[in-house]
Amino acid sequence: MASQNLQSVPAELSPEEQEREAAGQAYFDRIISEDSRIEPRDWMPAAYRKTLLRQISQHAHSEIIGMQPEANWITRAPSLKRKSILMAKVQDEAGHGLYLYSAAETLGQSRDQMMEDLIAGKARYSSIFNYPTISWADMGAIGWLVDGAAICNQVPLCRASYGPYGRAMVRICKEESFHQRQGFEILLELANGTPAQKQMAQDAVNRWYAPSLMMFGPPDDDSPNSKQSMAWNIKRFSNDELRSRFVGMMVEQVRVLGLTLPDEDIRFNEETKKWEHGPLDWNEFKEVLAGRGPCNSQRVERRREAHENGAWVREAAVAYARKQAQKENAA
Amino acid sequence: MAPHGNPEAPASAASEINREAPKVAATNAERTTTTPASAPDVTPRGAHEESPWSLWEVFVRSSRGLSHVHAGSLHAPDAAMALRNARDLYTRRNEGVSIWVVPAEAISSSDPDSKGSFFESPQGKDYRHATYYTKSEGVKHL
Numbered sequence: 001m002a003s004q005n006l007q008s009v010p011a012e013l014s015p016e017e018q019e020r021e022a023a024g025q026a027y028f029d030r031i032i033s034e035d036s037r038i039e040p041r042d043w044m045p046a047a048y049r050k051t052l053l054r055q056i057s058q059h060a061h062s063e064i065i066g067m068q069p070e071a072n073w074i075t076r077a078p079s080l081k082r083k084s085i086l087m088a089k090v091q092d093e094a095g096h097g098l099y100l101y102s103a104a105e106t107l108g109q110s111r112d113q114m115m116e117d118l119i120a121g122k123a124r125y126s127s128i129f130n131y132p133t134i135s136w137a138d139m140g141a142i143g144w145l146v147d148g149a150a151i152c153n154q155v156p157l158c159r160a161s162y163g164p165y166g167r168a169m170v171r172i173c174k175e176e177s178f179h180q181r182q183g184f185e186i187l188l189e190l191a192n193g194t195p196a197q198k199q200m201a202q203d204a205v206n207r208w209y210a211p212s213l214m215m216f217g218p219p220d221d222d223s224p225n226s227k228q229s230m231a232w233n234i235k236r237f238s239n240d241e242l243r244s245r246f247v248g249m250m251v252e253q254v255r256v257l258g259l260t261l262p263d264e265d266i267r268f269n270e271e272t273k274k275w276e277h278g279p280l281d282w283n284e285f286k287e288v289l290a291g292r293g294p295c296n297s298q299r300v301e302r303r304r305e306a307h308e309n310g311a312w313v314r315e316a317a318v319a320y321a322r323k324q325a326q327k328e329n330a331a
Numbered sequence: 332m333a334p335h336g337n338p339e340a341p342a343s344a345a346s347e348i349n350r351e352a353p354k355v356a357a358t359n360a361e362r363t364t365t366t367p368a369s370a371p372d373v374t375p376r377g378a379h380e381e382s383p384w385s386l387w388e389v390f391v392r393s394s395r396g397l398s399h400v401h402a403g404s405l406h407a408p409d410a411a412m413a414l415r416n417a418r419d420l421y422t423r424r425n426e427g428v429s430i431w432v433v434p435a436e437a438i439s440s441s442d443p444d445s446k447g448s449f450f451e452s453p454q455g456k457d458y459r460h461a462t463y464y465t466k467s468e469g470v471k472h473l
Contacts, residue, residue, distance in 0.1 A: 039443070041440070041443040042443055088423075091423065092423070095419075095420055095423065098405065098420055099403060099420075102403055102404045102405065105386070105404075111406060167403075168403070171403075175423075175424075314383075314384065314408075317384075317407075317408045317412055318383040318384070318408045320408070320409075321408035321409035321411075321412065324409060324411070325409070
């Protein structure tokens with residue numbers, strides 16, 4: 001990774017540098033304890049910067065790779081209306097990726113480097129986008145379950161302690177609610193259609209349910225970074241807390257759809273006042289994250305192909321800009 | 332896991348995708364690093380040699396009568412493309428009636444390390460606020 005871009009702390013600090021570091025840390029600690037925001041040019045601990053860079057770049061990559069499972073259905077959408085909606089949604093994902101890359105750049109990582117890490121298969125992104133979209137109903141299930149889970153995760157991130165990240169999330173959350181509603185509507189229409197259409201909707205919900213619960217990340221006792229992220233006010237709620245909240249919402253909404261969730265262990269625990277769900281296959285999660293999911297190589301390959309095929313466009317735009325500048329100089 | 336094999340059949344260009352592609356090798360990364368590099372003889376305003384698509388800050392006026400407000404940033408090879416990209420990126424839902432783009436490097440900002448001293452002058456000058464004057468409380472229209 002481009003650790004040379006990160007704020008490096010030399011092994012031997014002069015007394016003045018030590019003093020500066022200590023003052024920086026004290027200032028940072030005060031900002032965090034006041035629940036205020038850190039801005040790009042503020043002093044921040046190297047580990048805070050590294051954690052944010054990892055989280056924001058992974059988030060950006062997820063948006064960019066997340067365009068693919070849905071783009072897969074644009075040419076086969078059942079109506080012009082659905083096609084327009086799907087295109088707008090995929091365009092939004094591209095936009096969200098760009099907002100987030102901008103936020104990551106403020107931490108000192110170049111966008112080119114992030115893109116290279118992604119297409120070289122070195123960067124991680126959300127495991128959910130490595131599952132195939134095999135039917136039109138998957139567009140509904142992705143909108144309802146996947147974007148629903150994403151919203152649950154992202155709303156608290158609007159208050160993340162790093163200013164540029166929080167601001168990007170505010171923008172994203174505003175746009176994301178249309179995504180979930182359109183997915184719900186697709187499922188609702190299918191569920192009220194022919195028996196075969198209803199079956200298609202149920203099948204999609206069955207396949208996307210568990211992967212969407214796993215989007216919240218590993219269980220709290222297996223999530224080593226969570227505690228520090230919460231102490232830094234990047235994360236506001238634990239993975240399990242958000243997952244439980246999400247299950248509660250889905251239980252209500254699936255009734256309106258007239259479908260069922262493929263989990264017989266869902267229950268509301270009266271003691272803890274929390275929703276509980278059945279066991280999840282965390283080995284599958286780790287396998288997919290490690291690059292061995294159903295579509296990992298296809299997704300990265302496609303992104304690389306698109307990036308390389310677009311090279312001439314980027315070059316042409318630069319050549320044109322140069323030519324225009326030359327003309328201006330001559331004039 | 333999914334018993335569906337590889338059911339995602341993109342409607343176009345399917346044959347060009349090597350589905351069995353192993354994890355991307357390091358050589359590919361090297362290949363791609365060289366793609367956008369072409370040293371410009373005349374550098375468009377705000378552009379760097381190493382990254383021809385330089386960084387621009389985007390300001391959007393949401394409606395007539397309001398100021399332009401910082402919306403975010405983006406990369407573009409020149410001002411004209413920056414404006415077009417800004418329109419596509421920051422005004423997909425009628426968020427604006429006017430856009431400014433400014434090369435990020437053209438912006439000067441106050442030093443974050445001197446917050447205290449740079450901004451201290453209003454401190455202790457409460458008399459600059461209307462709330463400082465309490466004797467007029469209860470007097471109408473004042």
